Amino acid sequence: MCAPEVVSPSTRSAARTAAGHRWRDGSRAACLLAVAVLVGYVLSGCSGVPAGPEADKPTQTPAASPTASTESPSPAPTRIGNATAAPSWLGTRVLPVGPQGFAAAQQTPPELRNRSIITVDDLPPPADGRFHATVQAVPAGVLARSSWTKDCPVAAADLRYITVSFRGFDGLAHTGELLANSRAADDLVTVFQRLFAEGFPIERMRISSAAELNAPPTGDDNTTEAFACRPVRGQQGWSQHAYGLAVDLNPFQNPYHKGEIVLPELATAYLDRADARPGMVQAHGQAVRAFAAIGWKWGGDYRSLKDYMHFSATGG
Numbered sequence: 001m002c003a004p005e006v007v008s009p010s011t012r013s014a015a016r017t018a019a020g021h022r023w024r025d026g027s028r029a030a031c032l033l034a035v036a037v038l039v040g041y042v043l044s045g046c047s048g049v050p051a052g053p054e055a056d057k058p059t060q061t062p063a064a065s066p067t068a069s070t071e072s073p074s075p076a077p078t079r080i081g082n083a084t085a086a087p088s089w090l091g092t093r094v095l096p097v098g099p100q101g102f103a104a105a106q107q108t109p110p111e112l113r114n115r116s117i118i119t120v121d122d123l124p125p126p127a128d129g130r131f132h133a134t135v136q137a138v139p140a141g142v143l144a145r146s147s148w149t150k151d152c153p154v155a156a157a158d159l160r161y162i163t164v165s166f167r168g169f170d171g172l173a174h175t176g177e178l179l180a181n182s183r184a185a186d187d188l189v190t191v192f193q194r195l196f197a198e199g200f201p202i203e204r205m206r207i208s209s210a211a212e213l214n215a216p217p218t219g220d221d222n223t224t225e226a227f228a229c230r231p232v233r234g235q236q237g238w239s240q241h242a243y244g245l246a247v248d249l250n251p252f253q254n255p256y257h258k259g260e261i262v263l264p265e266l267a268t269a270y271l272d273r274a275d276a277r278p279g280m281v282q283a284h285g286q287a288v289r290a291f292a293a294i295g296w297k298w299g300g301d302y303r304s305l306k307d308y309m310h311f312s313a314t315g316g
Contacts, residue, residue, distance in 0.1 A: 108269035119168035176205025179227035181244035219265030254308035
């Protein structure tokens with residue numbers, strides 16, 4: 001058993017003194033802490049921001065709601081002015097060809113009885129919306145995608161690659177392309193400049209390949225073009241198109257008609273020439289006058305048949 005420790009009076013006095021100092025220091029710290037908390041609450045009430053450790057954290061804004069991606073392309077317009085998008089089936093319904101080499105004429109689908117289709121640009125449209133034209137030797141790539149071969153009745157060197165502005169059924173300016181005989185190139189620029197200025201609508205103007213010319217018919221094509229290495233319809237001799245000396249203008253609105261043959265085959269609604277609609281070539285109208293000014297004749301004046309789309313330098 002250990003003996004009790006003896007503490008002298010002086011030691012007890014020193015201990016009481018130290019304890020007093022600790023109590024006073026502790027009380028002072030407690031008071032300072034209480035003051036700090038009180039000040040924090042006062043500031044919290046004034047600013048609306050909670051005091052204490054959370055006040056040191058950065059303010060966070062709630063995340064925005066997810067939005068649809070803007071990377072996908074805008075949908076094609078379904079209507080511009082009086083023009084509408086092409087029917088989804090356009091150019092896909094192949095027609096059976098009869099013994100004469102043509103498909104039978106058919107009733108025009110309702111969607112095409114007043115055909116006014118938004119132009120899909122094959123070439124960049126004019127940025128300023130005005131008429132522009134170029135005439136140059138035919139680039140090798142353009143010749144390769146055309147219907148020209150060495151068997152055609154015109155040399156490649158005698159053809160010209162032409163670009164011209166045209167007014168679509170949508171009222172907008174677009175850029176078309178033609179292959180034509182070098183002798184007619186400048187005159188054709190003059191014709192299409194006049195049609196552009198007068199607002200004559202054209203749906204599409206591009207160069208067709210041999211595969212496209214010889215493809216099974218769908219009866220709904222409407223491509224304006226000049227050079228096409230092919231014979232006269234139903235004959236053996238070369239067409240004036242094979243020389244680059246003819247233009248077919250809006251074939252659907254201006255069909256070929258001979259007996260029971262109508263080309264394009266679905267364009268029968270446009271045989272009624274008294275029912276004037278945009279894009280139709282009319283006697284003494286804009287297109288006839290424009291081509292007549294360069295000495296070209298219109299197939300609508302033929303007696304044995306009517307080729308309303310056709311203009312040529314020789315009348316053939």
